[in-house]
Amino acid sequence: MTPDRATTDPAHASRIDLNADLGEGVGDDAAMLTIVTSANVACGFHAGTPADLLATCRAAVAAGVRIGAQVSYPDRAGFGRRFMEMSTPDLIADLVYQIGALDALARSVGGTVTYVKPHGALYNTVVHHEQQADAIVTAVRDVNPDLAVMGLPDSEVLARAERAGLAVITEAFADRAYTPAGTLVPRTEQGAVLSDSAEIARRVVEMTTSGRLTAIDGSVITVAADSICLHGDTPGAVDHARAVLEALGRAGVEVARSRS
Template identity: 55%
Template sequence: MTAIDINSDVGESFGRWHLGDDAAIFESVSSANVACGFHAGDPSTLAQTCRDAVAAGVTIGAHVSYRDLAGFGRRFVDCTASELADDILYQIGALDAFARAAGARVRYVKPHGALYNAVVAHEAHAQAVVDAIQAYDDSLPVLGLPGAVVLKKAESQGLRGIVEAFADRAYNADGTLVSRREKDAVLEDNDTITANMIRLAKAGVLIARDGTEIHVDAASICVHGDNPHAVATAAAVRRALEDAGIEIRSFV
């Protein structure tokens, strides 16, 4: 691999409540997963985030979620596929309005939190994500875990599925993410993180927490923006990859 994308979750502040340092993150990433108001983000936050992303030359993606503002989108919502598709279509359209006002547009879609984990295997909700994207703009790629049902459904319907890996999360042997409810689910040691990401970029391998080798053909690496060490981690990952001869650029 000679190039890879780095993405981060941004735009997650709400009113007077602030989360993350988006401006600093934009110095290291090539793509921005911008909250769309359903798990985080208010209109002014979304507008400013899009302007800042454009100024930094960072690609804008829609970080769509279950309707769960109180739970930060980390709780499964047992809604119908039709309701979910409408919610996702609403979110993409809202963020795209702000992106266009800033001189850009939404270039991809990434589910957030519980929705991201659900569409690894949940057939109906994975289909809802794909249906919403197809209804809005079938040129938009969708990000997901390797082997996720949502990626398979996207590709079967002519959409582009993008496999991503997580720099700051621990993996189970089956390639899923260790639940945040479990100890050591979030990685904090930058030496470990950067070594993992260099191995991923050069060999296509991630190491699960039990030592299992997971083979992943990832086009993008995620660093979570709400992690207290996110800015330092993103900078360390970018620097390590570039030092290893890997170019950082958006997948779109």
């Protein structure tokens, strides 16, 4: 993302994918599955039991929502939100394990994993961390080179995924504040998580139709997104998601799976 430069991609004016983090044992997954078109399903390393994940995959298949593997550091105590130094072989093995396990669960109920999205601290780390970004790309390619990788635009992981021949899905966040550099404001900082449904919906329409968004310091940045994340574990999450869906409809934006 770069400051004050509008996108000319016509997809930003007519079509957007909505995704949510599900299977974590928090929030109202059933309600979110009536709104989103993509489900980032936990893989057990930061949250979720095998029974929970199987039920989530079953519900996603029934709702016609595509399934993505939301991979994480092995950090259930910290909900995957703490950075971890890991060797490349160890991280690759953990990622392959998670993707493969979730895909087996999904296939058992008539679905399949079609993309991979890092969770929490791993997501933010691979925006710039070359070694861990490479590990994600290697793991995805080794499991199934037809899988897409979802992440922040201009991130190291998406750049390396593209160079490796993998499909990528660029993502923006409905309820998170952005820095002027186009990265997410850390959750530890004031104003990092938005709570007003109307404001969240307005911002999503703005970024979807114009490719622009106001950063936390008031500057205008570009946001090139194929998919918008609607967090399911924040207070009022379902109300936020419904407000976003209704606002996109009024703006004439089709909500549908990304083409990647």
